Amino acid sequence: MGELRLMKGNEVLAEAAVRCGCDGYFGYPITPQSEVMETLMELRPWETTGMVVLQAESEVASINMVYGAAATGKRAMTSSSSPGVSLMQEGISYIAGAELPCLIVNVQRGGPGLGTIQPSQADYFQTTKGGGHGDYRLITLAPASVQEMHDFVELAFDLAFKYRNPAMILTDGALGQMMEKVELADQKPRWTREEILARSGSWATTGKTPDRQRNVVTSLELDSEKMEQNNIRLQAKYQQIEENEVRYEEILCDDAEYLMVAFGTSSRVCQKALEVLREQGVKVGLLRPITLWPFPSKVIGEMARKVKGILVVEMSAGQMVEDVKLAVFDACCCVPVAYTGRMGGILPSPGEVVEAFEQKLLKR
Amino acid sequence: MEIQDIIKPENLVYSKSKLQVDVISHYCPGCSHGVVHKIVSEVIDELGIQEKTIGVSPVGCAVFAYNLIDIDWQEAAHGRAPAVATGIARTNPDKIVFTYQGDGDLASIGAAEILHACNRGENLVVIFINNGIYGMTGGQMAPTTLVGQVTSTTPMGRTVELNGYPLKITELIAQLPGVHYCTRQSVHTAATVRRCKNAIRKAFQNVMDKKGTSFVEVTSTCNSGWKMTPVQANDWMVEHMFTEYPQGELKDNDKKG
Numbered sequence: 001m002g003e004l005r006l007m008k009g010n011e012v013l014a015e016a017a018v019r020c021g022c023d024g025y026f027g028y029p030i031t032p033q034s035e036v037m038e039t040l041m042e043l044r045p046w047e048t049t050g051m052v053v054l055q056a057e058s059e060v061a062s063i064n065m066v067y068g069a070a071a072t073g074k075r076a077m078t079s080s081s082s083p084g085v086s087l088m089q090e091g092i093s094y095i096a097g098a099e100l101p102c103l104i105v106n107v108q109r110g111g112p113g114l115g116t117i118q119p120s121q122a123d124y125f126q127t128t129k130g131g132g133h134g135d136y137r138l139i140t141l142a143p144a145s146v147q148e149m150h151d152f153v154e155l156a157f158d159l160a161f162k163y164r165n166p167a168m169i170l171t172d173g174a175l176g177q178m179m180e181k182v183e184l185a186d187q188k189p190r191w192t193r194e195e196i197l198a199r200s201g202s203w204a205t206t207g208k209t210p211d212r213q214r215n216v217v218t219s220l221e222l223d224s225e226k227m228e229q230n231n232i233r234l235q236a237k238y239q240q241i242e243e244n245e246v247r248y249e250e251i252l253c254d255d256a257e258y259l260m261v262a263f264g265t266s267s268r269v270c271q272k273a274l275e276v277l278r279e280q281g282v283k284v285g286l287l288r289p290i291t292l293w294p295f296p297s298k299v300i301g302e303m304a305r306k307v308k309g310i311l312v313v314e315m316s317a318g319q320m321v322e323d324v325k326l327a328v329f330d331a332c333c334c335v336p337v338a339y340t341g342r343m344g345g346i347l348p349s350p351g352e353v354v355e356a357f358e359q360k361l362l363k364r
Numbered sequence: 365m366e367i368q369d370i371i372k373p374e375n376l377v378y379s380k381s382k383l384q385v386d387v388i389s390h391y392c393p394g395c396s397h398g399v400v401h402k403i404v405s406e407v408i409d410e411l412g413i414q415e416k417t418i419g420v421s422p423v424g425c426a427v428f429a430y431n432l433i434d435i436d437w438q439e440a441a442h443g444r445a446p447a448v449a450t451g452i453a454r455t456n457p458d459k460i461v462f463t464y465q466g467d468g469d470l471a472s473i474g475a476a477e478i479l480h481a482c483n484r485g486e487n488l489v490v491i492f493i494n495n496g497i498y499g500m501t502g503g504q505m506a507p508t509t510l511v512g513q514v515t516s517t518t519p520m521g522r523t524v525e526l527n528g529y530p531l532k533i534t535e536l537i538a539q540l541p542g543v544h545y546c547t548r549q550s551v552h553t554a555a556t557v558r559r560c561k562n563a564i565r566k567a568f569q570n571v572m573d574k575k576g577t578s579f580v581e582v583t584s585t586c587n588s589g590w591k592m593t594p595v596q597a598n599d600w601m602v603e604h605m606f607t608e609y610p611q612g613e614l615k616d617n618d619k620k621g
Contacts, residue, residue, distance in 0.1 A: 024455045052454045057480035061447040064440065064477070068451025071438045072418070072459075076451065094441050205436035205452070207415045207459060216430045218439035
């Protein structure tokens with residue numbers, strides 16, 4: 001068993017990055033995720049693993065530093081919170097277009113605009129539907145515990161390199177700030193030059209040697225016919241990810257007559273609401289999407305055929321609920337899909353979820 | 365003597381650098397970019413650092429630099445080349461990293477990135493092509509456009525009231541302690557080409573010696589954007605640009621006592 005500690009989610013992101021052999025972190029301070037870079041600066045990984053940690057002048061710069069490092073085959077990451085991630089959208093689009101593997105963490109806060117520093121899930125659309133320009137997708141992992149904040153760092157890097165695609169951990173200020181018990185992984189070494197060449201030598205800018213053509217990392221192609229082919233290749237990759245990488249958790253779904261769908265912090269609230277409703281004799285289950293893209297549409301469609309109603313719980317005005325409705329529609333099912341949630345940095349209470357469930361699905 | 369007797373390897377006095385790729389250049393005849401590309405190719409070749417060098421190309425006319433010089437390249441978003449280069453250099457300290465940027469890219473949309481990269485003293489070469497205009501998008505006003513200069517967005521000439529003053533960003537860069545070497549060159553005569561090559565060679569040597577940022581402005585012509593012949597453009601540059609952008613060294617920490 002690995003080392004057990006009581007830690008904040010943000011601190012764990014930093015620990016997990018060092019321990020999985022990350023090569024570089026580039027960030028800019030923003031509440032509620034500043035502990036990520038602060039923890040890294042205290043850990044001083046440049047003295048142990050050789051990992052680089054640098055405070056950039058802006059999120060615009062930090063995401064482009066990630067671009068530069070990732071394009072040399074290194075494992076690079078950044079983290080920020082909603083307004084900062086908005087600034088990164090240009091860079092994320094270029095990273096997706098140039099097919100660079102990297103990790104971006106969004107510890108969401110309430111918006112729009114400067115909004116609030118309290119937790120939110122209102123960047124779901126931005127993350128799963130684009131955010132930046134062009135047809136691209138981000139592999140999106142949504143942790144629901146401090147342990148998953150740890151585990152998903154390495155998982156995100158693995159998926160990013162498997163598909164040469166940026167990956168995002170979409171979490172929020174509650175998970176970033178709260179403390180839970182976490183089992184830390186053992187320290188892994190950073191990749192050697194030989195390992196990088198074996199894995200990414202065909203495309204990464206590792207220095208042109210006589211045995212190969214020069215490697216050029218770019219998202220530019222002025223010939224529309226070729227650019228469409230690039231898009232077709234990207235879409236084929238995204239389809240492969242959708243087929244292979246859907247992850248979700250089912251809680252008490254086997255005998256469920258009703259279903260709740262929630263991710264991250266909302267799913268933790270729903271677990272308590274589920275207990276209350278089960279005590280009342282209502283057979284309700286919880287489906288927690290772990291990957292927000294690719295979205296677990298198929299399993300939601302299958303569940304929709306078995307249940308009498310679905311309640312989607314979010315810390316937003318209702319964003320994921322649109323994907324749940326699409327999943328239900330694709331399953332040719334007409335079960336009612338309701339939404340409840342809070343905005344502006346407020347978590348719905350289990351009581352509020354129970355009440356919404358009773359009103360919207362049980363029509364009490 | 366037959367010509368075949370003359371064309372022999374031992375008689376060769378000059379040849380194209382083997383790093384210059386055999387493709388048709390997309391640059392306009394008369395443009396300074398081609399000459400600067402030639403210099404950069406020759407310097408990388410002569411220093412023997414092709415396998416270690418990573419170039420970062422900008423958005424602008426030099427966006428396709430990666431088609432012309434035979435090294436590994438990364439294409440950056442508009443203005444972000446210094447941040448991209450920082451990411452490369454920090455995680456690959458054994459590499460020789462340079463950015464190649466125009467005035468719109470470096471002095472306008474990328475002003476924050478270049479100032480902070482230089483202020484951190486990132487171990488980079490920066491090649492800055494200053495022709496006072498946006499060439500690729502069709503000749504719009506740049507931050508370095510001269511007062512009175514006609515562009516497609518200043519059809520009556522740049523005015524201070526509307527657009528402020530030409531930005532002397534190279535002077536700003538030279539003030540930063542992280543910058544080891546900062547110079548302003550041009551490539552409109554054989555003599556200035558030789559001087560510019562010496563400056564660019566020195567800049568690459570500085571990065572090989574890990575001395576921090578070396579910044580080389582090349583005051584350049586854009587005869588297409590300026591609506592002039594190449595010869596007129598050279599004359600106009602000497603007469604007008606050199607007054608605003610004086611040629612020569614702004615800083616060399618090697619010469620500090």
